[in-house]
Structures are given as C-alpha cells and as structure tokens.
Amino acid sequence: MGIVDVVEEVAFNLIRQAVIYLPEDVKASLKKAYEEETSEAAKTQLRAILDNIELAEKYRYPVCQDTGTILFYITAGAEFKDLDKIERALINATRRATEEVPLRPNSVDPFTQKNSGDNTGRFIPYINWEIAPGNTLEITVMPKGGGSENMCIAKAIPPGEGIKGVKKFVIETIVEAGAQPCPPTIVGVGMGGGVDIAIKLAKKALLRPLNTPNPDPNLSKLERELYEAANKLGIGPMGLGGRTTVLGVHIDYAFRHPASFPVAVAFNCWAARRASAKIYADGSVEYLTHRGVE
Amino acid sequence: MGVYYLKTPISEEEVRKLRVNDTIYITGTIVTARDQAHRKALEYLREGKALPINLEGLAIFHCGPVVKKEGDKWVVVAAGPTTSTRMDLFEDEFIKNFKVRVIIGKGGMGKRTTEAMAKYGAVYAALTGGAAVLAAKAIKSVKGVEWLDLGVPEALWIFEAENFGPLTVAIDSHGNNLFMDVSKKVEENKIKIYKEIGLTE
Numbered sequence: 001m002g003i004v005d006v007v008e009e010v011a012f013n014l015i016r017q018a019v020i021y022l023p024e025d026v027k028a029s030l031k032k033a034y035e036e037e038t039s040e041a042a043k044t045q046l047r048a049i050l051d052n053i054e055l056a057e058k059y060r061y062p063v064c065q066d067t068g069t070i071l072f073y074i075t076a077g078a079e080f081k082d083l084d085k086i087e088r089a090l091i092n093a094t095r096r097a098t099e100e101v102p103l104r105p106n107s108v109d110p111f112t113q114k115n116s117g118d119n120t121g122r123f124i125p126y127i128n129w130e131i132a133p134g135n136t137l138e139i140t141v142m143p144k145g146g147g148s149e150n151m152c153i154a155k156a157i158p159p160g161e162g163i164k165g166v167k168k169f170v171i172e173t174i175v176e177a178g179a180q181p182c183p184p185t186i187v188g189v190g191m192g193g194g195v196d197i198a199i200k201l202a203k204k205a206l207l208r209p210l211n212t213p214n215p216d217p218n219l220s221k222l223e224r225e226l227y228e229a230a231n232k233l234g235i236g237p238m239g240l241g242g243r244t245t246v247l248g249v250h251i252d253y254a255f256r257h258p259a260s261f262p263v264a265v266a267f268n269c270w271a272a273r274r275a276s277a278k279i280y281a282d283g284s285v286e287y288l289t290h291r292g293v294e
Numbered sequence: 295m296g297v298y299y300l301k302t303p304i305s306e307e308e309v310r311k312l313r314v315n316d317t318i319y320i321t322g323t324i325v326t327a328r329d330q331a332h333r334k335a336l337e338y339l340r341e342g343k344a345l346p347i348n349l350e351g352l353a354i355f356h357c358g359p360v361v362k363k364e365g366d367k368w369v370v371v372a373a374g375p376t377t378s379t380r381m382d383l384f385e386d387e388f389i390k391n392f393k394v395r396v397i398i399g400k401g402g403m404g405k406r407t408t409e410a411m412a413k414y415g416a417v418y419a420a421l422t423g424g425a426a427v428l429a430a431k432a433i434k435s436v437k438g439v440e441w442l443d444l445g446v447p448e449a450l451w452i453f454e455a456e457n458f459g460p461l462t463v464a465i466d467s468h469g470n471n472l473f474m475d476v477s478k479k480v481e482e483n484k485i486k487i488y489k490e491i492g493l494t495e
Contacts, residue, residue: 041315041462044460044462045422048422048425048428048460049422049424049425051425051428052422052424052425052426052427052428055427055428055431056426056427059427061360061371061372061426061427061430062360062371062372062426062427063372063424063426063427064372064374064424064425064426065357065358065359065360065371065372065373065374065424065426065430066358066374066376066424066426067360067372102360102362102371103360104358104359104360104372104446104447105445105446105447106447108445113330114445115445115446115447115448117445117446145424146376147376147377147400147401147423150377164492164493167491167493168488168493171484171487171488171493175480175481175484178401178402178473178476178477178480179400179401179402179473179476180377180379180401182400182401182423182424225491229487229490229491232483232486232487232490233480233483233484233487234476234479234480234483235476235480236476238400238401238420238422238423239401239402239473239476240420240462240464240472240473240476241476241479269423269424270423270424271424
C-alpha cells in the first residue's frame with residue numbers, strides 16, 4: 001500500500017469512527033450532566049442521549065442522522081511525501097464513507113439546490129491545512145452538524161467594550177441559539193484577527209477535548225466564567241429547561257486591528273464528533289482519539 | 295403530566311386532550327418532511343394537485359434520515375429530528391390544509407405555528423435532537439418514499455412506526471408553548487447573570 005492509499009484508508013476509518021463513537025471526554029461529560037440534573041425533563045433528554053450513544057455503538061450506526069459536513073484539519077509535516085495527492089485521498093475517503101458507513105448525503109449546490117449525493121462538491125470536504133516541521137501527517141476529521149452550524153455567528157464588537165463586550169456577545173448568542181443547536185453544546189469562541197480568523201479559531205476550538213484547561217491562565221479563567229454563566233441560563237438539554245446548557249466553553253484569540261474587535265461564537269451539538277490519527281513516513285498509523293475501536 | 299399511546303389516524307378530539315409536558319408514543323404512519331417537501335406540498339396545493347399521500351390524522355416528522363437500500367427494501371439507519379423553526383414558514387398552512395395532527399421535531403416552533411395548532415387542532419412533539427438510532431429502532435418499516443428527486447434528506451419518507459417516542463408535547467392545541475415558557479425564564483436569568491459577572495450595574 002502506498003502512502004496515499006494509507007491516507008485514504010485512515011481518513012475513511014476516522015470518518016467512520018467519528019460518526020459512530022463519540023469521544024470519551026464528551027461521553028463522560030454527558031454522563032456527569034445526567035447525574036447532576038434535577039429536573040425531570042432534562043433527565044429524560046439526557047437519558048435518551050446516553051441510550052442513543054450506546055445503541056449507536058452497539059449497532060455501529062451513526063450516532064446522529066445528520067452526519068454533518070465533513071471538515072478535515074491537517075497538520076502536514078513539510079517532509080511528508082505526496083502532499084499534492086492528499087486532497088484527492090480525502091475526497092475519495094469521504095465518498096467511500098458516504099456509501100459504506102453510510103453517511104447522509106449533505107452537500108448541496110447553492111444555485112441549483114441539487115444534492116451531489118456523495119458529500120463532496122466545490123470546497124467540500126473542506127480541508128484546513130497547517131504545515132509543520134517533520135515527516136508525519138496528522139489528520140483530524142470533524143463531521144459538523146447543520147443544526148449547530150446555523151447558530152454560529154461572527155461580529156465586530158465596539159473595541160471600547162473590550163472583554164466585557166466579548167462576554168456579553170457570547171451569553172447573548174447562547175440565549176439567542178436556545179434549543180436549536182441541540183444543547184448541551186460545546187461553545188467555541190474566537191477573538192481578534194479579522195472576522196474570518198475569529199470564526200476559524202472558534203470552530204477549531206471545538207476540537208479541544210473537554211475538561212482540559214486552557215494553557216493560557218487568562219483564557220482559562222474566562223472560559224470558566226462563561227461556562228458557569230451559560231449553565232445558569234436554564235436553557236437545558238434540548239432547550240426544555242435544566243442546568244446543563246453547555247458542556248464546555250473553549251476560547252482562542254489572535255491579535256486584532258486597533259479599530260476592530262471581531263468575536264465569533266461556534267457551536268457543536270452534544271454529538272460533538274471528532275477523530276484524529278497520525279501517519280508516519282513508513283506508513284504506520286497511530287489513532288489518537290479512538291484507540292481500541294475498530 | 296400524562297402518558298398517551300396514540301395510533302394513526304389521530305382524531306382532532308384525541309389531540310385536543312393533550313397538554314404540554316405530556317409524553318406520547320405514536321404507532322402507525324409517520325411521514326418525514328423538511329423545508330423542500332413543505333414548499334413542494336404547498337405548491338401542489340396552490341396548483342390543485344393531490345399529494346402522493348393523504349396526510350390527514352398522521353404525524354409529520356421534521357427529519358432527513360440516513361437510509362440504506364438492502365435488495366429492493368429501504369432500511370432506516372438513523373432518523374433523528376431536525377430543527378423545526380425552519381418549517382415555521384410553512385407549517386400553519388400545512389396544518390390547516392392537510393389536517394396533520396402531530397408535528398415531531400426539535401427546538402420548538404413559533405407563534406404562527408402555535409396559533410395554527412390551537413385553531414385547527416394539532417400538537418408539536420419534541421424528540422431528543424440527534425437521538426437518531428433510538429428513533430430508527432422504533433421505525434418498523436419504510437412503507438414508501440415520494441419526491442426522492444429532492445434528495446434523500448428532503449424526500450417524503452413514509453414510515454410505519456411502533457411506539458415511536460418518548461415524545462414531549464411542547465406545544466399543545468390550547469396555545470401553550472413550553473419552549474416559549476423556557477425562553478421567558480432564560481431572559482429573566484440573563485439579567486441576573488449580567489449583574490453577577492459585572493456586565494450591568
């Protein structure tokens with residue numbers, strides 16, 4: 001098997017693992033939420049979520065019918081071979097996963113409203129590239145659900161409002177989103193850069209495992225504060241009321257233009273799917289998120 | 295808070311008994327419809343064409359399922375609800391003209407739908423978003439599919455279901471809307487939280 005074939009095989013496996021098996025940190029957080037909820041409606045919702053996760057694993061079915069838009073985050077070692085062929089391999093893997101897992105065909109031409117039928121199309125699957133030193137290739141897949149995507153938002157706040165403005169915008173956005181992004185959600189926040197950079201950072205922040213503190217103490221404190229505030233809102237699981245509205249708030253930032261303070265909020269639904277693997281130059285593979293899962 | 299087991303076709307009288315926070319399970323015919331199927335059905339209505347299936351007394355499910363063809367049979371792999379607010383545009387006309395009695399979805403619906411439900415006798419039943427396998431297990435067979443040209447998620451899938459649920463009645467036919475109640479409370483909480491984290495005096 002050539003290295004490009006390995007990439008395709010690994011990408012296929014990652015999509016399959018991601019859509020069927022939720023990461024351990026997400027499952028643990030949902031279980032904890034179930035134990036801590038006191039309202040009957042909230043408990044019923046979380047029970048259904050936990051039962052559903054178990055059934056998905058048992059029957060090897062996608063955990064949610066919306067298997068998302070397939071997004072890849074690639075960290076490519078500059079010396080990794082055949083980098084020009086990776087994109088093709090990822091597209092092939094997406095097509096194969098659509099047929100074999102199966103995934104729901106979720107890729108629609110905005111002009112004709114025609115569904116391509118195989119989860120591919122112009123810029124889809126979307127690939128985020130980062131070049132790093134070395135000769136390995138790290139692939140992360142995030143099948144991103146449409147319901148939570150619809151609630152993502154970026155805006156430029158008045159720079160004079162500073163972090164207070166950020167807090168207000170985040171809380172306001174969570175309130176506005178209400179039941180729609182399938183709470184309990186993970187909330188990603190991106191600050192600074194330009195509007196495009198802010199939303200990119202917010203979305204990427206969704207990939208950080210839950211309950212891993214932000215290495216930046218200022219961000220860590222802000223994350224904690226927003227997490228606690230969000231869970232006092234009372235939106236609750238599926239918006240039927242309760243104390244679990246978010247499972248985590250993850251923040252990242254870029255420096256900003258003096259006159260401009262973009263802030264972006266991205267949501268991931270409770271079915272916060274992601275899977276990662278590292279491919280070495282010799283073709284060996286290390287699965288990072290789904291060890292012991294076939 | 296009662297628990298009700300309903301069988302399709304569901305009568306207006308049966309649906310009028312339901313109140314928000316009741317739990318229901320549905321046995322019988324459930325038809326999926328999302329944005330495009332709603333739009334197309336209302337186009338048919340304007341053009342005086344008959345729908346491929348009579349929806350009277352049935353349940354409409356806001357869902358784009360994952361399906362698999364095994365031989366000449368369709369099998370439902372995953373069938374959780376999609377966000378219902380997108381259908382707010384169409385649902386009042388839908389309820390009025392096609393006499394559907396239960397709308398199944400997630401995230402709730404707005405004032406326009408709530409009013410139509412009170413006027414014509416229908417309820418909105420919330421299913422846990424993303425609980426797709428749980429829902430698929432209650433679907434015993436696919437009786438048919440129409441409008442497949444709209445794509446798999448947007449087509450009208452006609453399911454035969456057994457004890458489909460638990461569904462929480464979130465909008466009843468008496469003008470009550472659980473999601474709007476929660477919203478009101480959330481707005482009150484927000485004001486308190488703003489004070490706590492120093493955003494307002």
